[in-house]
Amino acid sequence: MSLTRQTAVPPRALAFVWGGIGNMVMALPMLAALRNNAALCVVAQKSAMLDLVDDGAFDRPLALDADEYRGIAGKVRLARELRERRADFAISSVPAPRRFAALALLAGARRVGEVPATDGARHIVHRNLAQLGRVGTVQGGPDYSLLHRGDAAPALRSLGIAEGEDIVGIFMGAGHPLRRWPGDRVEVVAHALAEQYRVVVLADPGDTEAGRMTGRVSMFGGPLRQKLGLLAACRLFIGANTGLTHCAAALGVPTLELAGPTDPAVYGALGRRVAVVRGGAACAPCYRSGNRYGCRRRPAPCMESITVGRVLAAAESLLSDRP
DSSP states (O other): OOOOOOOOOOEEEEEEESSSSSHHHHHHHHHHHHHHHSSEEEEEEHHOOOOBOOOOOOOEEEEEGGGGHHHHHHHHHHHHHHHHHOOOOOOSSOOOHHHHEEEEEHHHEEEEOOOOGGGTOHHHHHHHHHHHGGGTTTOSSSOTTTOOOOOOEEEEEEOOOOOOOEEEEEOOSSSSSSGGGOOOHHHHHHHTTTTSSEEEEETTTTTTGGGGGOEEEEEEEOOHHHHHHHHHOOSEEEEEEEESHHHHHHTOOEEEEEEEOOOOHHSOOOOOEEEEOOOOOTOOOOOTTTTSSSSOOOHHHHHTTOOOHHHHHHHHHHHHOOO
């Protein structure tokens, strides 16, 4: 089936996206291309992933973690709603879990686009885009135009930051503890940069390390869309390989990624101005798809090997290089 054929009614596509916020960002270029050529319904593993795009971006999107899909009755409702989308084909972000096949079957849609495991050395964004050839559309470069730019005003007001101030954003969290940089080093970097810039440390609700930030360093733990707005206003963002790092890079913000167990060539943030400080442990990278890590140590030696000095030097390099 070609997405470029001339028909009165465009084909209907059902796109499944797995993982979290970072995975959703890496799927956005694929989704943008599909949306240009088909009526697109997106099925996200987590509801927060849908907050990354405008509310009307997709045709009746679904979130698999929604309360109404819990239990046996919920699964029956999900199957019914998938079929109501009347999709011509179903496609998945990579790597696709086994349940993608079952959900596509429930939807009555033909599965397309799985990328062979031998393609695993390519970046996830490009692996997702490579699937488009299987449905007859031409893959372009990464297009993040679907990413919501958020609303910075409420966050800036709550932090007392005037429009136009140079902001450095830092996020200490990560989807897995092995990807976190030690909190005491985050604190040192934040206070060092606060001597010249307004520093905002973004935190998840209930983050215990966030409370250690004091003085000239502000904290912000508001909703995701306000965080996106704050990111877009930053002159620099620093983070580990995590969802907000992918968001910052996709928004065009100069981004410094601290990479330990994950390989930035496959899972790293992509953007116009991205620098990477990598851990020096011989065992890194050890991450494999399916949230599998080869390391059992806490904290991870690869993240511990990233020094404050290296991070500050890389940050100053990005800050001094105005576009």
